[in-house]
Amino acid sequence: MKIVVCVNHVPDTATKVKIGADEKFIDPAGVVYIINPYDEFAVEEALKTKEKFGGEVIVVSVGNDSNKETIRKALAMGADKGILLKAEKPLDSFGVAKALADDLKNYQPDIIFMGKQSVDYDDAVVGQLTSEMLGLSCISNVVELKIDGQKVTAEREIEGGKEVVESGLPIIITAQKGLNEPRYASLKGIMAAKKKEIEEKKIAEYPSLTEVIQMIKPQAKQPGRIVGTDVNAVGELVRLLHEEAKVF
């Protein structure tokens, strides 16, 4: 089976975001970059799929040289080969999807995994965009997946429950937390990853369909008051919520 997993290189979730001098991007100074957490579930599912059906797992990332670190992480987990689609400048989600679609159409994977969203821009659209560009099905936000021959049955998380969705291959699956427990890269895996190939390709220029005018910090919430230091404060808290905040 031809399996592709798309990964993104993003600031660690523990990052304190500082706005850069251009007021359009964050200040990258001191920021630690990691594999996008949702992409780890995607890599794990790709590896499980390979273990079941055979074939190879190709890791694809759109970005610059630093993304190789994240590609290596996926290779260390067990993926076979990496592709870096090199972008000269940052792309919006539409551009990322275009770059992926333009490259993957030549390869024609049976199944493409990616995280349901990147924890930087939180758009949660690249899977669905790419699927339409390639004319494939896509099931997003998936927490359980079964592949049976050409048929895919997936459970996707919705408000208050799950939708069980049926579709056929080829397909794009976007992973939600809960889909699996990502494996740790073994020492052997990490060593092996160093020898695995990462192919670099320059991508075309894609126009941005959206434009960031300014990045700003949200209004900081001011600390309120400590109502009390034990159970005796409960009466006053309820009075405040009822009379001042009027929340019930």
Next chain:
Amino acid sequence: MSRAILAILEQRENKLKKISFEVLSFSKKLSEKYNNEIVAVAIGNEIENLNEVEKYGISKVIHFKNDALTDYSSSAYTDIIFDTAKEFDVEYLIFGDTAFGKDLAPRLGARLNAGCIMDCTNLNLAEDTPIFTRPVYAGKALINVKFNSNEKVVTIRPNIFKAHIIENGTVLNVEIRNISSPNLKARVIEIKKSEGKLDVAEADIIVSGGRGLKGPENFNLVENLADVLGGAVGASRAAVDAGWRPHRDQVGQTGKTVSPTLYIACGISGAIQHLAGMSSSKYIVAINKDKDAPIFGVADYGIVGDLFEILPALTEEVKKIKA
């Protein structure tokens, strides 16, 4: 006359959800400056409360009907909305930023070569072109964004843009179109509901528990308070990763970003990932025994103390007020 706005309504179990009315009011707001026609689109079999659309000042709704469309089908819904967007020369497509809207909106973006601005939390019409604000990095920063594309897809975060009822508005024209053979390449075959409870993503009141609860067996304290308040139960990442609560309850980065009217954090210290996901709540209450816990830095009201005593007492007090 400007080009049209397509307001995409969301139904579940044959009823329009609250977010649908928020989508209508948002569309209405956007249309007021540019005088766009609004076409509301509902897809499903029977939709019991479709006439409620009229209350929000909307005069045209198209109901695409077929038995097989009761539940969501990404392929069929995408085809129908794409055809409608072409028919009405649509400039904007507005969706709610729900599991449904998040899944569907970008598909239309790709088909129409339209930019997508997702999870919008503010609309600024004071400039030459509409400017949309949306959170990034789970709310640690915001971006103001505009479109460079001719067609434009927007999803709006639930509970931010209130649905406004317009008295003596227009008369609603409901047009029913039967869809003979929908494209069911991908379709929902079953919906599994999680046991009874409200979802944190949709709740107006959330009571969340963290490591301070000490174990899953103590979450009944959180549940009881949530019950008397009519709210949902949330959890910190620590509580979810420990297996005390399902992932769907997780609030924060790699969980859900929420903006309820009232958020009560119980035994949650307030890691940066958690604060990012809930700081935009209107009122925040923190109950924690550590007076230096970061959660107190964003709380409107705090009690420094033992939640095992405070939560039952709080539940009782709320019960009295509600009685």
